[in-house]
Structures are given as structure tokens and as C-alpha cells.
Amino acid sequence: MEIKNQKLSNDDFFAERKEVLQQWPTGKDVDFDEAVAYQKSIPAKKRFGVKLEQAVKDGTTLIQPRAGVALYKEHIELLKYLEDEGEADLLPTTIDSYTRLNRYKEAQVGIDKSFETGRSMLNGFPALNYGVHICREVTSALKSPVQVRHGTPDARLLTEISIAGGFTSYEGGGISYNIPYSKNFSIEHTIAHWQYTDRLIGLYEEAGVSINREPFGPLTGTLVPPCISNAVAVIEAVLAATQGVKDVTVGYGQCGNLIQDVAAIRSLESMTRKYLDQFSFTDVRISTVFHQWMGGFPQDESKSFGVISWGAAAAVLAKATKVIVKTPHEAVGIPTKEANAAGLKASKQLASMLQQQSFCDMPAVIAEAEIIMAEMTCILNKVEELGKGDWAKGTVLAFEAGVLDIPFAPSKYNAGKMMPARDNNGAIRILSCGNIPLSNELVLFHKQKLDERAAYENRAVSFQMVVDDVYAIGKGFLVGRPN
Numbered sequence: 001m002e003i004k005n006q007k008l009s010n011d012d013f014f015a016e017r018k019e020v021l022q023q024w025p026t027g028k029d030v031d032f033d034e035a036v037a038y039q040k041s042i043p044a045k046k047r048f049g050v051k052l053e054q055a056v057k058d059g060t061t062l063i064q065p066r067a068g069v070a071l072y073k074e075h076i077e078l079l080k081y082l083e084d085e086g087e088a089d090l091l092p093t094t095i096d097s098y099t100r101l102n103r104y105k106e107a108q109v110g111i112d113k114s115f116e117t118g119r120s121m122l123n124g125f126p127a128l129n130y131g132v133h134i135c136r137e138v139t140s141a142l143k144s145p146v147q148v149r150h151g152t153p154d155a156r157l158l159t160e161i162s163i164a165g166g167f168t169s170y171e172g173g174g175i176s177y178n179i180p181y182s183k184n185f186s187i188e189h190t191i192a193h194w195q196y197t198d199r200l201i202g203l204y205e206e207a208g209v210s211i212n213r214e215p216f217g218p219l220t221g222t223l224v225p226p227c228i229s230n231a232v233a234v235i236e237a238v239l240a241a242t243q244g245v246k247d248v249t250v251g252y253g254q255c256g257n258l259i260q261d262v263a264a265i266r267s268l269e270s271m272t273r274k275y276l277d278q279f280s281f282t283d284v285r286i287s288t289v290f291h292q293w294m295g296g297f298p299q300d301e302s303k304s305f306g307v308i309s310w311g312a313a314a315a316v317l318a319k320a321t322k323v324i325v326k327t328p329h330e331a332v333g334i335p336t337k338e339a340n341a342a343g344l345k346a347s348k349q350l351a352s353m354l355q356q357q358s359f360c361d362m363p364a365v366i367a368e369a370e371i372i373m374a375e376m377t378c379i380l381n382k383v384e385e386l387g388k389g390d391w392a393k394g395t396v397l398a399f400e401a402g403v404l405d406i407p408f409a410p411s412k413y414n415a416g417k418m419m420p421a422r423d424n425n426g427a428i429r430i431l432s433c434g435n436i437p438l439s440n441e442l443v444l445f446h447k448q449k450l451d452e453r454a455a456y457e458n459r460a461v462s463f464q465m466v467v468d469d470v471y472a473i474g475k476g477f478l479v480g481r482p483n
């Protein structure tokens with residue numbers, strides 16, 4: 001299929017929309033004009049982008065959990081508990097895995113079984129099967145803005161129902177919801193599907209309804225060098241803005257070295273602004289999201305609060321606009337509402353205690369941010385060159401060439417040649433570039449950082465360091481030291 005980074009024409013979009021709305025019976029309840037009117041009836045204080053914009057102005061860090069259960073009345077109770085007891089500033093609705101794979105028949109079975117047993121038999125909220133009216137029951141029952149969070153390569157119908165259902169923010173992207181989440185979906189297909197999603201949101205914007213969009217920052221969440229996850233976030237922001245999206249939250253998953261994590265957020269925000277402006281999207285609003293530790297969690301709940309609080313502190317010190325909060329049940333599965341609220345309150349404590357502090361102007365942070373921005377520039381320049389100026393085409397070619405290469409990704413379209421490892425301070429460095437087009441100077445920088453670790457550990461730089469770093473997390477460490 002031929003893709004290009006160009007706004008979909010109304011003819012093409014509405015022709016495709018006919019097919020999309022027929023993918024499941026609940027699609028027939030979606031009426032664009034009626035949904036625009038419904039969205040316009042949602043007050044400003046319940047709009048995701050409005051709350052984010054205020055936080056950017058105030059320099060505060062908002063807290064948001066992940067949460068989703070199968071039965072919609074329980075889902076409402078859960079979200080009410082998280083905004084009241086958990087003090088969440090922003091609410092999620094995490095979608096179940098069947099829906100993410102477009103397996104709506106199985107989602108329906110899960111709903112039926114959940115009603116029969118009175119227990120949630122799905123690992124998230126099956127918004128698509130419930131449809132517009134039940135989604136509106138959920139979103140209208142809450143005081144806070146609500147966002148749909150998921151991991152769906154083809155989310156076209158889910159977008160239609162979610163926005164018509166009163167959600168005012170939507171996570172995902174054609175790269176970030178493909179490479180970490182699927183094996184066989186081609187990049188062309190998921191970029192095209194997400195151009196549909198972003199065009200729909202562009203049409204809402206043109207009708208006077210602003211919807212926030214959030215590319216999924218962490219990707220595989222395992223030793224992903226900040227330059228790579230940041231480059232993907234910038235690409236998805238540019239592709240979204242091309243379709244008319246006006247409100248973007250770019251994100252990053254905590255890697256563990258505090259200086260590097262703060263630098264990652266700072267470089268992400270400034271480079272997103274730089275490239276959006278370069279493409280003349282100067283009216284697109286930008287906010288940032290920091291995801292608390294995406295790696296393995298300790299089983300021990302007290303230790304997990306240490307990880308959660310560390311992630312909250314890093315987010316606040318990086319002046320991220322919001323932080324996605326983990327729970328003390330992370331190691332075991334879907335959290336209880338109490339555990340979810342506990343993670344939120346620990347994070348809220350850090351956010352309020354550290355609000356007046358920032359690490360952004362520390363020389364070490366600025367130096368690390370310069371490195372990350374230089375690396376992002378090498379990658380994005382190559383995407384530009386490969387696509388001859390078209391970033392959609394360039395992205396597909398970049399993955400084929402390994403110019404974009406995400407470590408430990410399941411997708412067969414990902415080269416998997418680049419290998420990361422931590423340096424002696426736990427920062428993510430590049431042990432082997434694969435085809436990531438870093439300059440010689442940057443390659444040397446990474447080599448020197450890994451040589452420092454090798455000297456400290458009295459061993460040669462090797463792939464064994466990568467293996468040790470992956471296993472270190474489960475043992476409660478960051479750097480995988482030799483036995």
C-alpha cells in the first residue's frame with residue numbers, strides 16, 4: 001500500500017469511514033454531527049486538553065493511573081474511587097486485549113461471562129462492544145477528564161466510539177502501537193490506520209472540539225535509548241499534526257538514571273516543538289508525559305512503593321506535565337482499586353513536595369539533553385532523507401533499513417540489530433548501533449561510556465552486559481554487574 005504524510009481528503013476519509021462503522025454493530029450508533037454536539041456539551045473542566053494546558057502554565061505535574069474492568073458499572077465505581085480516594089487529576093479507561101486485537105466476538109464473550117460471574121473476565125474495559133451510550137454513561141459519571149488508553153494497531157472504530165462516547169483524549173500511534181504490540185502488522189498499515197484516527201480527530205478540531213492525542217512513549221519499555229523513543233514520538237506528533245490534530249502529549253518511559261530521564265523529557269519537549277514548527281504546525285499545543293518504571297516490579301509491596309515514588313520524583317524534577325502511575329500490584333496483575341489509589345497517593349505526595357524543584361537546568365542534564373538531541377537529529381535527518389521529505393514514507397523505509405530500531409520488539413518489521421546496555425551510572429547507552437545512523441562522535445561517546453563500565457567491572461564490553469542489565473531489574477538492581 002502507498003502511504004504519504006498528507007492530510008486525508010474528505011472523500012477518501014468518509015469512504016473509508018463507511019467500512020469502518022460496519023466493522024461491529026455498535027458502529028451504527030456513531031453520528032459525527034451528533035457526536036460533535038455531545039462533545040461540545042462537555043464542560044471545559046472535564047476536557048483533557050484544558051487541564052493539561054493549565055498544568056503546563058502552572059508548571060505542575062498531574063497524576064494519572066491506568067485502569068479498566070469489564071463491567072461498566074464497576075468501571076464507573078473504579079474511576080470514581082480513583083478520582084476521589086486516589087486523588088487522580090486525570091482518569092484513564094484502559095481497553096482490554098481482545099478489543100486491541102479487533103477480536104470483538106471474544107470481547108463479547110468476556111462481557112457475558114463477567115455479567116454471569118459478577119467478576120471482570122477481561123483485562124480492560126471493552127468500550128467498542130459497549131458502544132457510544134454506555135461510554136457516555138462512564139464519562140458523564142465522573143468529575144475528571146477521561147482518556148482512552150490501549151495498544152491497538154487498528155483502532156479506527158475504537159476511536160469513533162471513544163470520541164463519540166465523550167472521551168476527550170486518546171492514546172496511541174501508528175508506530176508506538178505497532179512495534180511493541182504486534183508481530184505481523186506492517187508499518188504501512190498501522191500508519192495508515194492511525195492517519196484515519198488522527199484525521200477523525202482533525203475533523204472534530206475543525207468542528208470546534210479539541211481532543212488530546214498521546215503517542216505511546218515507552219515502546220517496549222526495555223532499555224530503549226531515549227533518542228529512539230523520542231524520535232518515534234516526534235514522528236507521531238508530526239504525522240498527527242498533518243491530519244489536523246492540535247493537542248499532543250509526547251511521552252517517555254523512565255529508564256532509571258535520573259539525569260538521563262530528566263534530559264529525555266526536556267529534549268523530547270524541545271525537539272517536538274522544533275519539528276512541529278519546522279512543518280509550520282505552530283498552533284499545535286505540546287505537553288509531556290513521564291511513565292513510571294515500565295520494567296519488572298518487585299513482588300514486595302513496600303519495595304514497589306519505592307519504585308513508584310522514584311518514578312514520581314523523576315517526573316516532577318523533569319517538569320513533566322503528567323506522570324502515569326504504577327501500582328503495588330504491578331508484579332501480580334490487574335490492581336485492586338485500593339492498590340491503584342495507593343500508587344496514586346504516593347505519587348501525589350512526591351508531586352506536591354517536589355513541585356518547586358527542578359533538575360532541568362543542571363549542567364549534567366543539559367549536557368545529556370544535548371547528546372539526546374544530537375542523536376535524534378541524526379535519526380530524523382535520515383528519516384527525512386529516506387522519505388525525500390515525506391516522514392510517513394521515510395518511517396517505513398527507516399524501519400526497513402534499521403535506521404529506526406526498537407530493542408526487544410516483537411514486530412518482524414523491526415530490525416532488532418541495535419543493542420543497548422547501561423553505563424556505569426545506569427544510563428542507557430548504545431553497545432552496537434546496528435544501522436542507527438549516529439555520527440562518529442556520538443558512537444565514540446557511547447563507546448567511552450561503556451568502556452568506563454567495563455573498566456569498573458574488570459570485563460570487556462560485551463553482549464553479556466545487555467543480558468545482565470535485563471536480568472538486573474528482577475533482582476532489584478539497575479546495572480547488571482557480573483557475579
Ligand SMILES: CC[C@H]1O[C@@H](n2cnc3c(N)ncnc32)[C@H](O)[C@@H]1O
Pocket residue numbers: 066067068069094123124125326330333334335
Ligand atoms: C502498558 C502496560 C501497563 O498497563 C498496566 N495495565 C494494563 N491493563 C490494566 C488495567 N486494566 N488496570 C490497571 N493497569 C493496567 C499494566 O499493569 C502495565 O503497567
